[in-house]
Amino acid sequence: MGALADAGISPRDVDGVVGTDCAQIVLELGLGPCTRRPSQMGIPALLDAAALITTGQCNVVLIAAGGAGVHVDRSSTAPWTRPANELVVGYGLFTAAEFALMARRHMLTYGTTPEQLATAAAVIRTNGHENPEAVYYGRGPFSPADVLASRMIADPFHLLDCATTSEGGCALVLTTAERAAACEAPVYVLGGASDAFGPAYVVAPVWDFEPRADSFPAGLVGARAARAAFAMAGLSPSDVDVAELYDPFSFEIIRQLEAFGFCAAGEGGAFVEEGNIGPGALLPVTTDGGTMSFSHPGINAQQLQRVIRATQQVRGSCVSHQVEGAEVALCSNGGSGALFCDVLLLGPERP
Amino acid sequence: MSVLLPQPEGTPAPRPSLRSRAYWDGCRAHQLLYQRCAQCSFRSLGAFTVCAQCHAASPVWAESSGVGSLYSWTVVWRPPDPSFRVPYAPAVVRLDEGFWMMSAVIGCEPEALQEDLRVMVEFHPASSEITLPYFRPA
Numbered sequence A: 001m002g003a004l005a006d007a008g009i010s011p012r013d014v015d016g017v018v019g020t021d022c023a024q025i026v027l028e029l030g031l032g033p034c035t036r037r038p039s040q041m042g043i044p045a046l047l048d049a050a051a052l053i054t055t056g057q058c059n060v061v062l063i064a065a066g067g068a069g070v071h072v073d074r075s076s077t078a079p080w081t082r083p084a085n086e087l088v089v090g091y092g093l094f095t096a097a098e099f100a101l102m103a104r105r106h107m108l109t110y111g112t113t114p115e116q117l118a119t120a121a122a123v124i125r126t127n128g129h130e131n132p133e134a135v136y137y138g139r140g141p142f143s144p145a146d147v148l149a150s151r152m153i154a155d156p157f158h159l160l161d162c163a164t165t166s167e168g169g170c171a172l173v174l175t176t177a178e179r180a181a182a183c184e185a186p187v188y189v190l191g192g193a194s195d196a197f198g199p200a201y202v203v204a205p206v207w208d209f210e211p212r213a214d215s216f217p218a219g220l221v222g223a224r225a226a227r228a229a230f231a232m233a234g235l236s237p238s239d240v241d242v243a244e245l246y247d248p249f250s251f252e253i254i255r256q257l258e259a260f261g262f263c264a265a266g267e268g269g270a271f272v273e274e275g276n277i278g279p280g281a282l283l284p285v286t287t288d289g290g291t292m293s294f295s296h297p298g299i300n301a302q303q304l305q306r307v308i309r310a311t312q313q314v315r316g317s318c319v320s321h322q323v324e325g326a327e328v329a330l331c332s333n334g335g336s337g338a339l340f341c342d343v344l345l346l347g348p349e350r351p
Numbered sequence B: 001m002s003v004l005l006p007q008p009e010g011t012p013a014p015r016p017s018l019r020s021r022a023y024w025d026g027c028r029a030h031q032l033l034y035q036r037c038a039q040c041s042f043r044s045l046g047a048f049t050v051c052a053q054c055h056a057a058s059p060v061w062a063e064s065s066g067v068g069s070l071y072s073w074t075v076v077w078r079p080p081d082p083s084f085r086v087p088y089a090p091a092v093v094r095l096d097e098g099f100w101m102m103s104a105v106i107g108c109e110p111e112a113l114q115e116d117l118r119v120m121v122e123f124h125p126a127s128s129e130i131t132l133p134y135f136r137p138a
Helices: A002-007 A022-028 A043-054 A095-110 A114-129 A144-149 A223-233 A250-259 A268-273 A301-315 B021-028
Strands: A016-018 A035-037 A060-067 A152-154 A168-175 A188-196 A242-244 A329-335 A340-347 B033-037 B059-063 B067-073 B089-095 B100-105 B118-125 B131-137
Touching: A002 A060, A002 A168, A016 A022, A016 A043, A022 A035, A035 A043, A043 A060, A043 A168, A043 A188, A043 A301, A043 A329, A043 A340, A060 A301, A095 A152, A095 A250, A095 B067, A095 B089, A114 A144, A114 A250, A114 A268, A168 A301, A188 A223, A223 A340, A242 A301, A250 A268, A250 A329, A301 A329, A301 A340, B021 B033, B021 B059, B021 B131, B067 B100
Parallel strands: A016 A035, A016 A060, A242 A329, B100 B131
Antiparallel strands: A060 A168, A188 A340, A329 A340, B033 B059, B067 B089, B067 B118, B089 B100, B118 B131
8 A cells, every 4th residue: 555655546546466465465455356467576576567567458557565474483494495395305405505505606616705795795784784664774784704703504604694584565566657657756667587497496506507508507597687678778787876686695696796797707706895886886786785684574575675675766765875866776586596587677767 | 523414314305296206216226316318318407207408208217326526515504494403515416427416415524525526325214205315425
């Protein structure tokens, strides 16, 4: 309801709901008869909503998700981190270990260091520390040494290299450019695309798995999507003012910087270490504190949170860490350990 | 330091699917099976019905020597479930037949893990039904 009020659109005007909980939302808001698509939350949901609108199936689409009361067994990691797939369950695999197996390959190949990983985590966690809207507001600041001193979870990831878990919810409204023109400070989808190599946490996460020999390996999942998104928008990585990168683990920041073309292969660690991703730097990253510090409500909502934060950035409405004059924001979902990655570009001007 | 060990029985164990039955039957007989395409000899990451490279419906089971090299690993100190004994070292092994598989390294200290460490398969029971392939330094 907050997102609809923010857009100045009545719930009665919603004729589509997209996301994993779409049918329940249709029921509870009394929207039926109404179009629904149970798309994966986040950028895939937004791209599906855009397709519903551009094909004329819908005019106003609500994308919403939330989670609470799901992670209650504190002796185990969150349930969504440990699906019981037959080839991984017996070896105690879970998200941190799956992503660590990808990070290790990068460290072996390029000499990426734990300090570089820790620097990415420290920047994002300190953003959250300084953001009054973050779950972990006021809990820092964090230095790379703090991250390295936190207990080991799945080598090379320390506790503070990993996303937190929390409760919460978020929503976003997508409509036609014509309808949006009447709204206050609309934000436009400039481009977007998705990459996947298979289901998450089913087979071994192999960086060099490359079923299409003329494209990218699994370790660079998102590279094809980023190029497609930039081509759709007529932009390049140097046009991006702020990158709201999905941050399940510190290494994923380094990986995405390379996969999306912000720096060359193997240079992500140095890019981070040289101070390029903090507030006021060349490319501010994950400015609200991300899943590490802002919020990580379950399996769904935090993916959409990257889109919402990118929206706030190009609207100039961030409570903290506003990138002044941001005209192009990139946001992402997923990651190498999960074998999928989605990329979206947003801007304040109608393309 | 601590030598890496197989997990005790009682940790979460795999539930075989129809397609993977042959793999788990092989493990119980201490044979490491993998799928390769009878047409193009592509080695898959799982038990599939169509080759992921040439799309012929001809993946067949073959027996691996069980010898390979350490491709990637992690050392876990915070398990997903309290029944797992830490530390343990989930690993991706590249078998000499040219396929990757998920497993864990045992029989050495975590500090001994390094790229291309030569390893060989060793089977340990995970439950009354399931035997898991682990790898130890060769």
